[in-house]
Amino acid sequence: MPMLSVRHLTKSFGTQRILDDISLEVSAGQILALLGASGSGKSTLLRCIAGLEPLDAGEILWQDVPLQNTPSHERGFGLVFQDFALFPHMTVAENIVFGLRMAGKSAAEQRATVVTLLKLIGLAGYDGRHVDTLSGGQKQRVALARSLAPRPRLLMLDEPLGSLDAVLREQLAIDIRAILKETHTTALYVTHDLREAFASADAVAVMQDGVIDQIGTPQELFSRPRSAHTARLLGLTNILPASLFGDASQTGDVLLHAAHLRLAAEADSRPLAQAVVTRVTYEGWRHRIDSKLSSSHEVTLYQDGSKPAPQSGEAITLHAGPDALIPLAPAPAGRTTR
């Protein structure tokens, strides 16, 4: 049974539609990432679920109970903010127990929670520290602990690593996932960063222009992106007209999935097209090979970095594995007016 259900949620600011007929479900203990570029509406969706923004239409339910008339502070949801929003006048421990204090929990319980959570986030002994003295990564972890302390039914994280160094993010996303799993927390994780989403989530919902384009596990998304937009968001190039491969009357686009393109024939592959290498870039683990078809469309593929790569100007044959050609759906019928 799903814990959180969002049904046909619609939200506009003025004349601009931010969320358009959003539906999704999160089951117990699941971590769902909302992945999208800035302005795709993912943060607004989070704020609607938190009760910080009123809905225009649709419903939000927890275990099939509508939440519309429950104010934010009674929903039992937690939210980790991008700027952490730690209380600057309180110590680390005071920040962490704030939710328990509001719930009238005993001092002993507060104390025990601080100890457990500080250990969990790797900041044991930091109780009395003033939050101003913490580094960005430490603040982020204290913010996470503060949200976890009252044992929220649902934890939402709004770009929780957005203000940290890119280098740290992937590791911290893995850490957050470990903490959420250890505490059996049901979570919604908003991010614009693909690696963060894949590292933290069980499933990913891709948002674009106020609609959800696709929901699936990272593997499902990566192997079968539904639209050109999602494919690009996942870092996949080689989006070509479908008419190039097969029936010339076909409309729409097709993705040539680089993971399934080869330079030499293999047992499960078939020759797909002739191309000329335009550039070879050594990337360490792999070679990136840019090539051009006779139709002058560009195709990029990769080859193991330890093997020899073709030369620029060389003629090659592209071989396609069984899942290399993926038909793409047109852009979602959201608020796109372009």
Next chain:
Amino acid sequence: MGRNSSAIRRRLSQAAFGAALAAPLLFLLAFFVNPLASIFGVSFIRADGGLDLSGFLNIASSSYYRNILAFTAVQAVISTAVTMAIAVPCALVFARYQFRGKSTLLSLATLPFVLPPVVVAAAFIALLGERGLVNDMLLAIGASDDALLRIERTFGLILLAHVFYNVPVALRILVAFLANQSGTPEEAGRMLGANRRQVFRFISVPLLRPALLSAALIVFIFCFSSFGIVLILGGPQFATLEVEIYRQAAGIFNLPLAGALAVVQLGAMLLAMSAYLASTRRTAALYSGKRAARPIRTVRDRIAVACAVVLLGILLFTPLAAILIRAISPDGTVTLRYFALLAQVPRASVLAVPAVQTIGTSLVIACVAAILSVGLGTALSLLIRQTSGRLGRLVDTVTMLPLATSAVTLGFGFIIALSRPPLDLRSSFWMIPIAHTLIGLPFVVRSVLPSLQSIPRSINEAALLLGARPAQRVLYVDIPLVRRALLVGAAFAFTTSLGEFGAGLFLARPNTPTISTAIYRFLGQPGINNYGQAYALSAMLLLVCLLCFLLIERFRPADASEL
């Protein structure tokens, strides 16, 4: 059952929270809108309910009242011009150079703002009066065998006191503006081929103009509504609108005329105040970044800084030094006799109680006013933050209105509005504390509201999502985060109340005069006993205000706006 009762408790606490937020609006309605409405009532409506414009016709047709209007405006214009002539060069020097003691001098320059008008008036009499320090010195060095300086009861002394009060105000506004000019527009002008003079004329001066206007307007407002200074230093032949309202209302009980004058005064203030607020918005929009002041290098730099420091030093500190010296030596010999006299009721005293009692009275009033101002001001600030858009701006403006309403008008309004049922407070202790609360309220809101608004929205949302009810959020997050601003607001409200003169003069009960009214009465009577006690009381009031001032400066956030 348990669930039900907790729901009821929640509902109740919500209702209490709402009531707490609504309280200041009721207070403003009863003690601000109501008195003002009464003033409009007596100035426009006859006893039988008909329209009565006789007060206004009187003002328009009589050269006496036209002269008062003219004097009010002209003295304000002259005071503003002289103030700006001193403040602008000093501000340029302060903004350009870095020198030792600069920040101390700048913060000391706020001191006059918290000084009671009676103390300032007494200080100028102590310094420049016929028997003042300067004349004593001239006599002592034999420059003359009679009092040389005869400016008591002339416009000159009024002007000097106005300049004393307002140079610091203009200085702080201008320095704050200049320190936030990055200098890049000037550099861009140079790169586009403008020479030094062209840069000054086409870039620097136009950039400074809104700040000049805004400083000049606030100085004009203060001088236009000057009451205590003119009443005490000017003597019977000078009257601003404020003084005339007081004389008409409290002297000869011509309420329709006093009402009409108050309406004119109110209209002028509202006009000037809205112009001022518009100019501050324009000024703030021109902030372009910090510029570091440069150290003193050449002899010219040194001379410029020395002139500014000496000029400000003389202007700010000689009157204050004079009052302290005169308090222990009113006639040349050092004595504490007049402090001792404060504890007694000498024969033929102008007061019916020992003067020292007035200190107690004023301290109690100031405490009550500070507590009420802080409570109501905090609630109002929360309300303004909560209500967005047009309603919020309306409440904000209404809160600032007492600032544009002079204390005399307020006192007058109280007398006519609150001396009849349902609110008959005529002989009650509460009249003055309530009036002072209204006067202190804008200071508290101006201090607390920016501080509240600077709390990131996410912090409040975090509290909400951690289960804090709105009232808990205010208690555990908002209030602790703005506590410095609260303290500053409280100190301002306290100090303002302690030295407040105009409303107190209207509302003080005969047996419990405030410290300001006591000083005023002592100054109004001849005789060394009276002057001696006036100086002694003024010195004590000055020291208390100095303490409050230090408290304010200690806790005022560094980036707080000027005013």
